[in-house]
Amino acid sequence: MNPRRKKRLTLVLALVVGLGATVGLLLYALNQNMDLFYTPTELVQGKPDGTKPQVGQRLRIGGMVVEGSVVRDPQSLQVSFDVADVGPAVTIKYDGILPDLFREGQGIVAQGVLVDSRTIEAHEVLAKHDEEYMPPEVAEAMQKSHAPLQYSDEQLQGSTQQ
Template sequence: MNPKRKQRLIIVSFLVIGVSATVGLIMAALSSNVNHFYNPTEVAQGAAPVDKSIRVGGMVVDGSVSRDGQSLAVAFTVTDYNSNVDVKYTGILPDLFREGQGIVATGKLDAQGVFQAEEVLAKHDEKYMPPEVQRALDKAQDAAPAQTY
C-alpha cells in the first residue's frame, strides 16, 4: 500500500471511530433522560419499573382525591377504566386538576405500588386529551370484556 493511500485510510478510520463514539455518547445521554409512559393497567401488571422516572396517565377517579390539611400533600387514584394506580403528590396542583379529568404525572413508582409524582399535568380544556392517555384509555377499553346491562 502506498503512503498516500495508507494516510487516507488512517484519516478515514479515525473519522469513523470519532463519529461512532460521538453517536454512542449522544444515545447514552438521551436514553437516560427518557421518561416512558405507562397506563394504570401496565403499572398494575408490573410492567413499569420501580424507582425509575416514568410517566403515568389516565383519568382521576371520582371521590379519590384526598388532601392533607397541614401541607400541600394530596393523594388520588388514576384509572384507565381497567386498572387503578394510587398517586401521591406534594405541591400545587394545576388549576384544571379535578376528579374525572385526564392527567399525566411524572415521578417514580415505589415498592408498594404507589406512584410518587413529582409533576402533575392536567388537560387544558374539556375536549383535549393527551394523546398517550387517549391511546391508553382506548387500549384498555378494547381489552376490557364487553358488559351487557
C-alpha cells in the first residue's frame, strides 16, 4: 500500500470513528432528556407492555383534576391536587403559579419527577382548554369567510334557465 492510499484510509477511518462517536453521544443525550407520557391508570398499573416508571424518573402525566382535591398552602405557592382518568387518582404537588385555565374538572398535563408510586413532584403544569375553544380573531375570520352568499333575483333566474 502506497503512502497516499494509507493516508486516505486513515482519514476515512478517523471520519467514521468521529461520526460514530457523535451519533452515540447524541443518542445518549436524547435518552437522558426524554420524558415519557403516562395517564394516571398507566402510572399505577403500568403500560400495556408491562413497563412502569421508576421512583425518581422524569415523566409527564395527563388527566382531569378531581373535583374537591385542590389543596393550597395559605403561606406559600404550594398546591396539591389529584388527577384521574378512568381509573385510580394520582397526587400532584406543585410549587408555583398555576395557569389561568387551571380549575377542578379541567384537563391538565404536568411534568415532573415520580416521588412514590402515586405522587409526582411537578415543575410545570399546563392546563388544557376544551376542544370547542376558538380565539376571537379566528372566530371573526371564519364568520367573514363563511358569510352566506347573497344573490339577486336576476342571478337566480339566470341560473335556473341554464
